[in-house]
Amino acid sequence: MATEQHADRVSPALELRGLIKDFSTGLRGLKLRAVDRLDLRVEAGQVYGLLGPNGSGKSTTIKMILGLLAPTAGHCEVFGVASTCVEARREVGYLPESPYFYRYLTGRELVRFYAELGGLHGKALAERVAEVIATVGLTAAADRRIETYSKGMLQRIGLAQAIVHHPRLLILDEPTAGVDPVGAAAITELILSLKAQGKTVLITSHLLGQIEDICDRVAILDRGRLMLEGAVRELVGRADRQALLVPTLPAAELQELRAWLESRGHTLEMVAAPKARLDQIFLDCVGKKK
Amino acid sequence: MMTRVTFSLRRTRLIAFNTVREAARQKLYGFVGVLAAAFVLGARSLRDFNFGAPELKFLADCGFGVMAFFGAALVITATAQLFFSEIENRTVLTLLAKPVWRAEFILGKFIGLAFVAGVFCTVVTLLLIQVLASREAQLLRDFPEASGLGAFVSYSNVIFAGVLQWLKLAVLAAFTLLVASFAQTQLFTVVTGFFILVIGHLQYLAQDAYARGGSWLGRGMSGLIATAFPNFQLFALADGLNVGEALPWWHVARVALYALGYIGVACGLAVVSFRQREI
Ligand SMILES: Nc1ncnc2c1ncn2[C@@H]1O[C@H](COP(=O)(O)OP(=O)(O)O)[C@@H](O)[C@H]1O
Ligand SMILES: [Mg+2]
Numbered sequence: 001m002a003t004e005q006h007a008d009r010v011s012p013a014l015e016l017r018g019l020i021k022d023f024s025t026g027l028r029g030l031k032l033r034a035v036d037r038l039d040l041r042v043e044a045g046q047v048y049g050l051l052g053p054n055g056s057g058k059s060t061t062i063k064m065i066l067g068l069l070a071p072t073a074g075h076c077e078v079f080g081v082a083s084t085c086v087e088a089r090r091e092v093g094y095l096p097e098s099p100y101f102y103r104y105l106t107g108r109e110l111v112r113f114y115a116e117l118g119g120l121h122g123k124a125l126a127e128r129v130a131e132v133i134a135t136v137g138l139t140a141a142a143d144r145r146i147e148t149y150s151k152g153m154l155q156r157i158g159l160a161q162a163i164v165h166h167p168r169l170l171i172l173d174e175p176t177a178g179v180d181p182v183g184a185a186a187i188t189e190l191i192l193s194l195k196a197q198g199k200t201v202l203i204t205s206h207l208l209g210q211i212e213d214i215c216d217r218v219a220i221l222d223r224g225r226l227m228l229e230g231a232v233r234e235l236v237g238r239a240d241r242q243a244l245l246v247p248t249l250p251a252a253e254l255q256e257l258r259a260w261l262e263s264r265g266h267t268l269e270m271v272a273a274p275k276a277r278l279d280q281i282f283l284d285c286v287g288k289k290k
Numbered sequence: 291m292m293t294r295v296t297f298s299l300r301r302t303r304l305i306a307f308n309t310v311r312e313a314a315r316q317k318l319y320g321f322v323g324v325l326a327a328a329f330v331l332g333a334r335s336l337r338d339f340n341f342g343a344p345e346l347k348f349l350a351d352c353g354f355g356v357m358a359f360f361g362a363a364l365v366i367t368a369t370a371q372l373f374f375s376e377i378e379n380r381t382v383l384t385l386l387a388k389p390v391w392r393a394e395f396i397l398g399k400f401i402g403l404a405f406v407a408g409v410f411c412t413v414v415t416l417l418l419i420q421v422l423a424s425r426e427a428q429l430l431r432d433f434p435e436a437s438g439l440g441a442f443v444s445y446s447n448v449i450f451a452g453v454l455q456w457l458k459l460a461v462l463a464a465f466t467l468l469v470a471s472f473a474q475t476q477l478f479t480v481v482t483g484f485f486i487l488v489i490g491h492l493q494y495l496a497q498d499a500y501a502r503g504g505s506w507l508g509r510g511m512s513g514l515i516a517t518a519f520p521n522f523q524l525f526a527l528a529d530g531l532n533v534g535e536a537l538p539w540w541h542v543a544r545v546a547l548y549a550l551g552y553i554g555v556a557c558g559l560a561v562v563s564f565r566q567r568e569i
Contacts, residue, residue: 066387068569086295086389094387100379102308104315116304117388161384 011080013169013200014042014065019074021060021224034060036224038074042202042217044168047195049211049232050204052221058204059097061221062173065202066094078169090119093162097173097204099154103147107138107157110146111164118165132160137186152183159190170194172203176210181282188214209279212236245274295389305385305398306405309372313406319368323410326360330417334425345429346422346442350451353418354526357411357455365407365459366483369466373399374476382569393561400467400557407459415452419445450542451527457549458525462487464556465520471564489515490522497521520552 021035035057042048050058063069064076067083081088101110111129120128133142136156141149149157155175162170172191176184184207191201191214205211211218212232220228228235249257258268313319333352376382385395422443429442466483473479496519499512524545527538 063383063569066383068383068386070568086391087293089387089389090295092387094384096380096383096387099384100381101384102312102379102381104312105308109311113304113308114384114388117301117385117390119389158384165388 011077012041013044013046013079014040014048014202015077015080016040016061016065017075019061019064019076020072021057021064021069022072034224035064035071038221038224038226040219040226040229042200044079044200045195045198046216047191047201047203047214049215049218050202050221051206051208051211051218052204053206055223056221057224058221059173060224062094062171062202062204065171066092091168093165093167093170095155095158095162095170095172095175098177099158101146101154101157101161103145106143106145107149107153107160108133108142110157111160114161115164118167120165128164132164133157135163135190136160152179155179155183155187159187163194167199169200169202172201174204174206176205176207181279182286184210185279185283241269248273295391297391297393301390302394302398302401305390305395306401309399309402310405312372312375313368313402319364319406322360322364323413326356326410326414327417329356329360330414330421334421346426349422349425350418350443350448353414353421354451354455357414357418357452358458361407361410361414361455361459362462362484362487364410365403365463366466366480366487368406369399369403369463370470370476370479370483372403373467373470374479377569378476386569392565396467396471396557396561396564400464400553400560403463403467404460407463408456411452411456411459415449415455418452419448422448447527447538450538454525454527454542454545457546458522461520461522461549461552461556462490464553464560468556468560468563471560471567486519487522489519493519493521494523520548524548 016038019035019038019040020033022031022033024030025032038057038061040061050061052058060069064071065078065083067085067088070084076083078088079091102113105113108129111133112125115125115129130139130142133139136159138153138156138160141153146154146157155178159172159175162172170191175187175191179187188210191203194201195214203211203215215232217229217231218235219226254271261268330353333349333356376385382395386392423445426442462483465486466479469482469486470479473482493516496512496515500509500516503509527541
């Protein structure tokens, strides 16, 4: 037990080394390289964004992490356990891209099924199932069949099954694709609360604004190759500029301020009214009705 | 170091239960069951030639024919459909992303399908017994001199025949699952499943050819078919249903072992091939 904890402390949540995946495209043994020599390390406790255009190999990478696809070459570990072992799956929760579930089951039956597969049983099981269904806001629809669920509800029930067995690493493949802004904001909030609980989250998306708000680090893929990797703050922040926000100044006072700055050798480069973000306005309008 | 995740019967049972639940909630399979029941009950009104034992034999043959035909159709389509619905709806991604062995998935599917086949055989057998018993009572009332024994049909043997039919369907499910484990499409699986059914019924021809000898190639081919495929003729008990026939314990036990052997091999191969499958 002690050694296990020690091992966890030193091993990152995810480590990919030289990962390659070739798909044969059928004709004359032609190969398509979907993932090309990918090295990636995700430390425990981070929210990590995997970005890239469609077809850049994000989902393929995730499937190799989960042992669903065998890498052509390279190695992949989850908390120090090779992805080829079933053991690596114990600490992982996964929400697939545009998820679809057993449509003959109700939401509650579905979450219960995955919870039991994840090892929950007894009294803790029913409690935990009700708890995660409440977390994703589906309590009212929990006893309806999945075939009646909307796209956003499918994503949320998918999130519920991903977190139900208390995994330490969550892998979310485009969790907000096709979801309206209110639903997307709820998912963002949920990811942040998972981070607050100390979980590691790997999220893919091509909605960059969202990623920017929640990720600690990002990696950008293109045609299977890692193009850029780093902390979001370092990538987007500009250390040599600052913005000051004040109530709108009369022209005379603005002139005075400019003169004051110039007297000290600074220049005022830009004066502009900050814009509210449209998504924030939308959320304020729609959120109130609830 | 890390705690191992060992093969779990509990998870296998969960997957089996989920398979049965999915089958039970689809109207199609219920419809096949109702259709089979209608045929068994309808056989009663097909012929009324009032000469005792042969008529009951005809009813029993009808019943088991219906069980074999609809049972095979049910098992092949259900195996293909319940397997490929997981692949096509990508529910298998979420399932195997949990700490689940692929062997648990295959075995769970098999057990679920064997259970569905078992329910089908039980229902049809019970209906058949009901039809036979009511007709037998009628015949005994109308022609008391027809049977010295006081009854025509051995119902325990009817039950044994039902059990054998179920074992046959279980073998068929295992073979269809083996095909599904590597097949790319549901249609291919269904078609191949029916081929296996036909080969299984004609397999005795290969056995004959093997016994007769001939060229080494012919012998090799027929020997291969005779061992690779189960002989479904062994599962028929329709001729031994009359009262006075000995209970075929030893026969049923031997066929059950035979069936378990084929199921074990087919499921084992299915696991091996499914483990290679890219999902
Ligand atoms: N099973 C497969 N067979 C062949 N090619 C595939 C398969 N899965 C994905 N690909 C190809 O691999 C590339 C990467 O796909 P994917 O990982 O789904 O990209 P992303 O998730 O970044 O949109 C694409 O060009 C896609 O067509
Ligand atoms: Mg994708």
